[in-house]
Amino acid sequence: MNIVLKKLNKDLHFDCEYQDIEETPLSGIYNYRNKKLHTYIGSYLAERTDIDTQAPWIGLIIGRSDLTKSQYLYIDVFIRNIEEKGFNVLPVFTSQKPGHHEEQVIERFFISCDSLPRVSALLNLGCWYNTRPEQERVVLEKLGVPVINGIILSTNQKDWEKSLVGIDIYNRSNLVAIPELAGYIEPSVAVVFDDFDHNIRIKNMIGYQMETLLGRIKNIHNLQTKPNREKKVALIYYSYPPGKENIGASYLNVLPQSILSILQRMRQEGYDTGGQPIDSAAIFNRVMDYGRNIGSWAPAEVDKLVRKGDPVLVPMEVYKEWYDKLSLKIRTEMENKWRKPEESELMVWKDSSGKSYFVIPVVKYGNIILTPQPPRGWEDNAKSLYHDPLVPPPHQYLAYYLFLKYGFHADALVHIGTHGTHEWLPGKEAGLGPDDYPEALIMDVPNIYPYIVDNVGEGLQAKRRGQAVIIDHMTPPFDKASLNPELRDLKSGISKYYDQKSKSPISSMAQFRDLVLRIKTLGLDKDLKLDTITDQNLEDIDDYLKEIEENKTPFGLHTFGVSPDEAYTKATTEAIVSMQKDLMGKDLELFREQVQKNIAKSGKEELDAFIRALNGKYVRAGTGNDPIRNPGALPTGKNFFAFDPRLIPSRMTCRLGEQLAEELIEQYKAEHNGECPPKVTINLWAVECIRNEGTMEAQALSLLGVRPVYNASNQVIGLELIPQHELKRPRVDVVFAPSGLYRDIFPELMALLDKAVSLARSADEKDNFVREHILESEDKLKQLGVQEDSLARRIASVRLFTTPSGAYGTGVSGTVQASGTWEDEKDVAEVYFDKMSHLYGQGFWGTKVEDEYTYLPKGFSKTVFKNALSGTRVALHSRTSNLYALLDNDDMFQYLGATGLAVRTIDGKSPVVMLTNLVDPSAPGQETLEKFLGRELKTRYLNPKWVDAMVDEGYAGARFINKMVFNLWGWEATLPESVSDNDWNQIYDTYVMDKYRLDIKERFKKSGNLYAYQSILARLLETVRKGYWKADKKRVDQMLLQFNETIREAGLACNLNICNNEKLMQFISDRINDMPSLTTEEKSRYKSALDDLRHKAKTEDADADSTTDGGNDKIYELQIQDDKWLFKQK
Secondary structure (H helix, E strand, O other): OHHHHHHHHHOOOOOOOOOOOOOOOOOEEEEOOOOEEEOOHHHHHHHOOOOOOOOOEEEEEEEHHHHHOOOOHHHHHHHHHHHHOOOEEEEEEEOOOOOOOHHHHHHHHHHOOOOOOOEEEEEEEOOOOOOOHHHHHHHHHHHOOOEEEEEEOOOOHHHHHHOOOOOOOOOHHHHHHHHHHOOOEEEEEEEEEEEOHHHOEEEEEOHHHHHHHHHHHHHHHHHHHOOHHHOOEEEEEEEOOOOOOOEOEOOEOHHHHHHHHHHHHHHHOOOOOOOOOOOHHHHHHHHHHHOOOOOOOOHHHHHHHHHHOOOEEEEHHHHHHHHOOOOHHHHHHHHHHHOOHHHOOOOEEEOOOOOEEEEEOOEEEOOEEEEEEOOOOHHHOHHHHOOOOOOOOOHHHHHHHHHHHHHOOOOEEEEOOOOOOHHHOOOOOOOOOOOOHHHHHHOOOOEEEEEEOOOHHHHHHHHHHOOEEEEEEOOOOEEEOOOOHHHHHHHHHHHHHHHHHHHOOOOHHHHHHHHHHHHHHOOHHHHOOOOOOOHHHHHHHHHHHHHHHHOEEEOOOEOOOOOOOHHHHHHHHHHHHOOOOOOOHHHHHHHHHHHHHHHHHHHHHHHHHHHHHHOOOOOOEEEOOOOOOOHHHOOOOOEEEOOOHHHOOOHHHHHHHHHHHHHHHHHHHHHOOOOOOOEEEEEEOHHHHHHHOOHHHHHHHHHHOEEEEEOOOOOEEEEEEOOHHHHOOOEOEEEEEEOHHHHHHOHHHHHHHHHHHHHHHOOOOOOEHHHHHHHHHHHHHHHOOOOOHHHHHHHHHOOEEEOOOOOOOOOHHHHHHOHHHOOOHHHHHHHHHHHHOEEEEOOEEEEOHHHHOOOOOOOHHHHHHHHHHOOOOEEEEEEOOOOOOOOOOOHHHHHHHHHHHHHHHHHOOOOEEEEEEOOOOOOOEEEEHHHHHHHHHHHHHOOHHHHHHHHOOOHHHHHHHHHHHHHHHHHHHHOHHHOOHHHHHHHHHHHHOOOOOOOHHHHHHHOOOHHHHHHHHHHHHHHHHOOOOOOOHHHHHHHHHHHHHHHHHHOOOOOHHHHOOHHHHHHHHHHHHOOOOOOHHHHOHHHHHHHHHHOOOOOOOOOOOOOOOOOOOOOEEEEEEOOEEEEEEO
C-alpha cells in the first residue's frame, strides 16, 4: 500500500502522504498485532509487552512471500489460537530466494544465543522451499525439539475434504517427502485457499485441522514437562490374525524380549510400572493369559478373559458417546458395513443382565498398559469382505483407540514393530482429515513406532498416515549360511565323483546315478529348472551349492534395544564389508572398525531415541534400508526417511535398468526359440523402489523403449523415445501392478510410467507390441459398448492397475489364509481381480470406468484389467534386501504369486515368473522364481544352523517358523508349480520329524508356543486336504497324531485355520476316527476342545462379578468421575 501511495503521489500527483519504503527483510520476526517485522528478538520482545514471560514458547515458521502479499489471515489465526492455549509464539518468516537457507534462519532465531526463548516445538507452515535437508538436520538436532509439518494446499477446503487423493500427486514430494528428509513429523493439512470474486484467493486455516495441530503441539509439550511417573503410555503389540501363536512383528522378538527391554528402560527412567517384577516369564504369562485378541469363533475364550483376566470393559453407551464424536461419513460407513454398535459381536461380552461391553485386553504395569491392536475384521466375515477393498475396521477397533484417548487418557501410544493395521485403514492417500480412519483414531495423541530399518517404504506410511515418529531398529545379525548336512554331503560327493571319473569312468557311473537321485530328492533340479542331469550341469549344481554356502543369511530375530553379541557383531560386520568392493587396505580397516562400532551401539541408540520421543524431543533423522547394502543406515535409533522422488531413476540407475531389460529379453528368447516376450507384467513396490532407487522403473522404461530426460540438477523432467535403429528390438508391452503403498509414496513415478506408455504407443513402427496391443484392445472395447473413439483409446492405453485410493493389499493373503472358504483357485483369482482392477493413468486415478460412464456394464473395469493382463509372458518382481526374501512375508505371494495366478486363470497357462535380483549391487541379474525360492529354503528354513538360531528365540521364533510355513502355502496356492511335494516333504522332515535332532517340539513347548507347532501341523494337513501336497499315509498319520497330542498338551491355538475351518475339522476328525490305535476320548479330543471354545460355561455367576476357580474377581468398566472417564472395579 505504501508503494501504491508513493506512485500516486510522484507519478500521478495525487495529494496523499506516504512513508519511506523499506524493503522487507529476507527473514525476521512477525508481530501479528501491528504487522511490523523485526530482525532482532530484542525489538520484538520490547514491542510485545503483553507476553507472559513464564509461559512456554512455540516457534512458528512462515513464508516471507505471504507477508509481502498480505496473506495475514491464516497466520494471525494460528498465532492467536496458540496463545489462547497458554503458549507464547515466536513467528519467524523466511525467504525462498536462492542462497537464503532455512537452517540458517532456524539457527539464528531459535538457537544462536542464550537470550533467545527456548521453544518446545516448531510448527512449519508450508516453508519447504530452500530446505537443505542435510544441513537442516544438523541444526534441528542441536535445537532438540520436534518440527511439525503444517501443510498448505493450493486447493479449497471443500475439494480437499471430498478428495480421495488428499494431496495432489505432483505436490506430494514437495509437501511431504522433502520435509521428511529434514526430520519433520506429523504432516498435517493446515491451510487451504478460499476462493473469492475477481480471482482473489486468500489462504485460510481449516478450523478443525488447526485444533488437531494445536492439540499435537500441546501434547508434545506435555511429554516434555509432565513427570515420567505420571505419564500414561500404551504399548501396543500385534496379534493378527487372532490366535495364541501369533503375537509379534517382522523380525522382532516382541514377546517377551522387546517388551521386557522397553519396560525395564521405562522403569529406570522413573515411569510408574507398578509394583510387580519385570521379568520375561511374568510378562509372557500375563500377555498370553489375558492380553490376546480372540476371534468371534471362540466366545468362551472371551468369557474366560473377562472372568479371569483384567480387561477394560467399555459399556456400549460409553462407546456410543465417543462414537458420536466421529464424523457423519465414518459413522455412516460403519453402520453400512458393521451395523449399529449394539449389534456388534466381535470382542463383545454380555453380563447376566444382558448389558453389552466391548472387551479390550490389557495387561497393566502401573501407568503402562500392554495391549494388542484389535483384529482388522477380515477373518470374521471372510467371504463377504474380501471383495470390498474399502472395508472399515469393526466397532471394537474404534472402541479400542477411542478408549486410549478418552478412557485411558494416554500421553503417548507405542506401536511395537513392523507393522500394525492402523496406518492402512481407509482414507485419503496423503493429507488425511477427520473423515479418514487413521486420522480419526489417532487424533492428537503422540504415536511412537519402533520399526525395522530395512522397511522404509511401509514406515513412511506410518509417518504419513499414522502420524508416527519412527524409531528404527536393527535387523537380525547376519552370517554365512553354510550347507545343511545333505547338501554338504552332496557337494563332497560331486567332488569325489569327478576324482573317481578321472581314474575310472566306468566305476564312477554308480556314483553318478546316486548323485542324480540325491539331487532330485533335494529339489536342486527344480531350483535350476534342469530337465536332465548331465556332467555339464553337474558343474552348475556345484556352483549353486557354493552360492548357497556363501549366502549372507539372517539368524534369529532382533530384540529392541539390544545389540548382537560379539560373535554376531563381527559376522554382520564382515557381511557388510564384503559388499565394499572399492575399499582396500587402511580405508577398508577403518570402514570395518566404524561399522562394528555402529552395530555395537545400535541397541542403546534405539532405547535412547525411544526415551527422547517419550520426552517430546527431536529424534535424529537418517537413511534406512538394508544395512548390508547401505551401512549408512547404522547405527539405528533414527526417524528414517527415503529420498527425493524427483531424482529417480538416476542416470546410473537407467543404465542398470537397460542392462537388466536386455538380460530379461535374452533369457526369455533363449528358452522360447528366439521369440521376444510381447508383454511383461511388473509388480512395483515402494519398499523395493526405495531400496533400489528406481531400478525396476528404469528396467520398465527400457523394455518400452523409452528413456528419461534430465535437467541440470539431475531431476527427471521428461521422457524421449529410443529410436528403433538404436533399440534394435521390439518395444515390449509392459503392464504394471503396483501396490497401494507405491501409489501413495510415488504417484509421480506412476504418472511418469503412464507417459512412457503413451510415448511408446505413439511410435508407428513394425515391431511395437505396445501399439499393437492397444489398437487390438480399442476394437474389443468398442465391441463391449464404449461409444467414443477417444475414450476407447484412453482405456485401452491404461497399463497401471491397483486398489482404489485408501485401499491396500490384493486380498489374496487373507483369502489364502481362509482356505476353508474356497475350493477352486479361480475363486482366489477373482479376489485379485476385484481388488486390483482400478485404473490409473490416461486421465484415470483409481477409477472404475463404469462408475464414471454409467452406460457401461457392471464389472467393465475388471474386464479391462483382464484384457491388459492377458498375453503376459513374464511376471516380474524384484528383491533388493539381504533380509527379506519370499517366505518371510505374505506380500510376495499375494502380488507376484497372484499375478501369475491371474494370468493362468485368464490364459490357461502361468507366465514365466522371474525376479530381478538386486541383493548384491555388484552382481544384479534375472532369476527364476524356482531358483530364488529354492535357495531361500536351503539357506534358511532347511538349514539346521538357521533353524536352531530361530528356535532359540523362543515364542517369537516359533511364531516366525509358523508364518514361514503359511507363506509357503501361499506360493503353493497361487503358483503350484513353484512348490513341489519334495519341498513339503523336507519341511515335514525338518520340523515334524526333527531330522536334525534339534528338539524342536519340546523347545516350542518350553517357550510357551506349542500353539505354533500345532498351527504348522494344521497348515500341512490343510495342504494335504486340498490336494496340493500328495503326502503318503505314513506322514499324514504322524501329523494327525502329533496334532491330537498338542491339543492334550496345550489346548487349541484357536486361530482361523484350526478353530474356524469346518472342512479341515471334518477332515482331521474323519482320519483320526479311522485310526484303531486311538481311544474314544482321543478321537473326540479335537471336537470336544472346539465345543468348549464355542460355548460359554453353563454355570455363570448371577452378578458376573466373581469366579469360583480362584481367578480374578475384579471386572472393570468405564465410569464417569469429575467429567473424566475412568475404568473402575464393578
